[in-house]
Amino acid sequence: MVTLAEVAQHAGVSASTVSYVLSGKRSISVNTRQRVERSIRELGYHPNAGARALASSRSNVIALMVPLRTDMYVPVMMEIAIAVATTARTHGYDVLLLTGEEGPDAVRRVAGSGLADGMILMDVELDDERLPLLRETDRPAVLIGLPADTTGLTCVDLDFKATGALCVEHLAKRGHHDVAVIGEAPAVYERHTGFAERTLDGLRGRARELGVRLLHRPCEGGYDALAVTLARILDERPGTTGFVVQNESAVEPLLALLRQQGRAVPEDVSVVAICPEQVAVQASVRLTSVAVPAQEMGRIAVEQLVAKFDGRGGDEVVLIAPELTVRASSGPAPVQ
Amino acid sequence: MVTLAEVAQHAGVSASTVSYVLSGKRSISVNTRQRVERSIRELGYHPNAGARALASSRSNVIALMVPLRTDMYVPVMMEIAIAVATTARTHGYDVLLLTGEEGPDAVRRVAGSGLADGMILMDVELDDERLPLLRETDRPAVLIGLPADTTGLTCVDLDFKATGALCVEHLAKRGHHDVAVIGEAPAVYERHTGFAERTLDGLRGRARELGVRLLHRPCEGGYDALAVTLARILDERPGTTGFVVQNESAVEPLLALLRQQGRAVPEDVSVVAICPEQVAVQASVRLTSVAVPAQEMGRIAVEQLVAKFDGRGGDEVVLIAPELTVRASSGPAPVQ
DNA sequence: GAAAGCTGTCGAAGCGCTTCGATAGCCTAT
DNA sequence: ATAGGCTATCGAAGCGCTTCGACAGCTTTC
Numbered sequence: 010m011v012t013l014a015e016v017a018q019h020a021g022v023s024a025s026t027v028s029y030v031l032s033g034k035r036s037i038s039v040n041t042r043q044r045v046e047r048s049i050r051e052l053g054y055h056p057n058a059g060a061r062a063l064a065s066s067r068s069n070v071i072a073l074m075v076p077l078r079t080d081m082y083v084p085v086m087m088e089i090a091i092a093v094a095t096t097a098r099t100h101g102y103d104v105l106l107l108t109g110e111e112g113p114d115a116v117r118r119v120a121g122s123g124l125a126d127g128m129i130l131m132d133v134e135l136d137d138e139r140l141p142l143l144r145e146t147d148r149p150a151v152l153i154g155l156p157a158d159t160t161g162l163t164c165v166d167l168d169f170k171a172t173g174a175l176c177v178e179h180l181a182k183r184g185h186h187d188v189a190v191i192g193e194a195p196a197v198y199e200r201h202t203g204f205a206e207r208t209l210d211g212l213r214g215r216a217r218e219l220g221v222r223l224l225h226r227p228c229e230g231g232y233d234a235l236a237v238t239l240a241r242i243l244d245e246r247p248g249t250t251g252f253v254v255q256n257e258s259a260v261e262p263l264l265a266l267l268r269q270q271g272r273a274v275p276e277d278v279s280v281v282a283i284c285p286e287q288v289a290v291q292a293s294v295r296l297t298s299v300a301v302p303a304q305e306m307g308r309i310a311v312e313q314l315v316a317k318f319d320g321r322g323g324d325e326v327v328l329i330a331p332e333l334t335v336r337a338s339s340g341p342a343p344v345q
Numbered sequence: 346m347v348t349l350a351e352v353a354q355h356a357g358v359s360a361s362t363v364s365y366v367l368s369g370k371r372s373i374s375v376n377t378r379q380r381v382e383r384s385i386r387e388l389g390y391h392p393n394a395g396a397r398a399l400a401s402s403r404s405n406v407i408a409l410m411v412p413l414r415t416d417m418y419v420p421v422m423m424e425i426a427i428a429v430a431t432t433a434r435t436h437g438y439d440v441l442l443l444t445g446e447e448g449p450d451a452v453r454r455v456a457g458s459g460l461a462d463g464m465i466l467m468d469v470e471l472d473d474e475r476l477p478l479l480r481e482t483d484r485p486a487v488l489i490g491l492p493a494d495t496t497g498l499t500c501v502d503l504d505f506k507a508t509g510a511l512c513v514e515h516l517a518k519r520g521h522h523d524v525a526v527i528g529e530a531p532a533v534y535e536r537h538t539g540f541a542e543r544t545l546d547g548l549r550g551r552a553r554e555l556g557v558r559l560l561h562r563p564c565e566g567g568y569d570a571l572a573v574t575l576a577r578i579l580d581e582r583p584g585t586t587g588f589v590v591q592n593e594s595a596v597e598p599l600l601a602l603l604r605q606q607g608r609a610v611p612e613d614v615s616v617v618a619i620c621p622e623q624v625a626v627q628a629s630v631r632l633t634s635v636a637v638p639a640q641e642m643g644r645i646a647v648e649q650l651v652a653k654f655d656g657r658g659g660d661e662v663v664l665i666a667p668e669l670t671v672r673a674s675s676g677p678a679p680v681q
Numbered sequence: 682g683a684a685a686g687c688t689g690t691c692g693a694a695g696c697g698c699t700t701c702g703a704t705a706g707c708c709t710a711t
Numbered sequence: 712a713t714a715g716g717c718t719a720t721c722g723a724a725g726c727g728c729t730t731c732g733a734c735a736g737c738t739t740t741c
Contacts, residue, residue: 350727392728396727402729
């Protein structure tokens with residue numbers, strides 16, 4: 010391992026000078042800088058992360074807590090994680106991957122050990138058990154998701170309430186008066202994951218305003234579960250002509266079942282999905298959808314966090330405005 | 346931040362004693378140990394990661410390089426990543442998430458800076474550009490995937506060759522003589538990703554042995570791409586009765602299109618998939634499949650790496666034996 | 682009863698870096 | 712000419728931990 014001291018010797022300067030060349034915290038003559046930079050290159054020097062962290066009490070690491078559950082939303086999570094990692098690198102940070110498994114203790118461990126300078130929490134629940142710990146820590150943090158109480162917290166999320174409203178609006182405008190919502194798995198609602206409930210709020214609120222009858226049914230992914238759910242919906246509301254789907258793994262089953270029952274999309278029924286772009290365009294019918302902007306969320310989360318490190322910007326809730334893209338799965342309601 | 350010294354003072358012992366209590370590297374009397382442990386608990390002490398890394402030159406971190414491409418295999422990647430992270434924790438390691446974006450330089454950076462004690466590389470290509478760097482580093486590493494030349498490397502992967510053979514075998518046994526393989530996207534073959542080519546090897550080899558006619562077609566995911574691919578296959582080999590699918594995002598489209606064309610699964614055609622369990626059981630027809638054991642791969646990779654840290658075990662190629670589970674998508678070939 | 686061997690503890694050195702004065706040399710303003 | 716202010720550099724302290732050698736107080740051995 011090449012050390013700072015060796016670089017200094019090679020360049021004929023003191024160690025502190027090399028350090029200042031690296032950090033840019035004091036001015037260095039062009040000449041010296043170039044000599045040092047050359048030595049660094051020639052020796053293949055890389056600063057030791059541990060020593061640096063010890064001396065500066067900054068690790069240049071961001072901890073990312075991903076949910077352990079692989080039951081939901083996996084591609085979105087992955088996309089966020091990757092966006093976080095790449096954005097972090099552009100700001101000079103690395104990313105430590107923590108799984109929920111360790112539970113809230115992970116927050117303590119990371120904060121206490123100085124492993125990371127701050128953290129990003131994904132899949133935040135409305136009343137998340139990690140939040141009290143987070144508040145008592147001085148480490149900056151950013152949540153992806155929206156808890157019930159956001160005081161003193163910085164959060165980034167899609168505006169799911171507006172998303173719900175937008176979906177209903179789209180269908181209402183096309184004359185649909187009976188809309189069914191195929192939601193996330195029951196477990197998601199039971200653990201009070203914010204986004205699911207907020208979407209529902211938005212759906213219901215706008216439905217009321219626009220006089221749309223709304224039927225919400227949680228649904229596990231997969232064909233069998235969806236078949237049951239769909240049968241119940243159509244049994245209860247045979248006149249349903251619009252569907253809003255918020256569970257990626259229900260999208261294809263829904264399309265398949267509708268087809269099988271002779272209900273044409275979009276002629277007989279319209280479907281609006283809340284899902285990643287890719288799912289929407291790869292589905293058997295190109296879906297009218299509100300995209301979940303996974304990459305953007307990851308990027309913004311990192312930027313907010315870095316801003317905190319630099320003393321810029323305080324607590325803030327960033328809600329990304331939803332955008333509905335009309336594709337082939339929605340159209341005017343059929344005439345009765 | 347509570348420090349070792351503070352714990353030592355609180356417990357009335359020297360700092361080194363506390364350190365030895367923590368590491369267990371020297372014997373400590375029961376009495377002293379308990380006093381120290383109590384102080385640690387009362388003060389809420391967490392060892393500073395940077396200081397520890399500096400003094401011991403071990404960071405207790407494993408670097409995980411995931412591919413940047415989100416074009417393929419995403420859920421599998423995520424599952425592996427999570428398995429790596431949780432397994433690592435049980436061995437006292439944290440996981441640093443690196444995206445391919447940084448390129449091979451990431452290997453240098455991590456090795457040079459002592460950020461991680463070793464690394465796990467995912468999505469290894471047959472002739473991966475990271476390998477030379479890896480070999481010149483002294484850091485232990487484990488690959489998930491199999492490069493062309495494995496000398497001096499430790500690798501973990503599903504035995505894709507055996508997987509291919511197994512799939513053909515299964516179909517041949519049921520009387521299928523014309524089998525089409527719907528492969529990964531062309532880009533996957535172009536970049537010589539090992540698993541795709543090895544699968545093909547296995548498929549072809551056994552097909553030859555068993556007198557099965559095999560037609561291989563790469564395919565992008567999604568309906569449109571699959572529709573084209575399928576049309577071509579059936580055009581070229583109208584008698585095709587067996588399909589092997591190695592592209593998750595082609596599974597549903599295939600089933601939908603077959604259905605649409607009045608070809609019943611498994612009465613008229615049989616489908617065998619190489620995909621995660623979840624995809625197989627959630628598909629519209631429960632798929633006969635060979636599972637990609639993502640979790641197991643992640644777990645084994647970590648265990649191999651930890652073994653290297655501890656000086657146990659050398660270079661080794663661990664190929665996980667494939668298991669084919671018969672479900673509802675395959676049956677005897679129709680009588681002509 | 683002295684030599685030898687344990688066990689449990691301490692002190693000090695040092696890991697590689699950052700950062701805070703200090704200072705030498707130079708330029709500008711009076 | 713001189714005080715004051717810059718700029719570029721150095722030396723040293725110290726971040727919190729691990730680890731090596733030393734050693735005090737025992738027990739065991741012949």
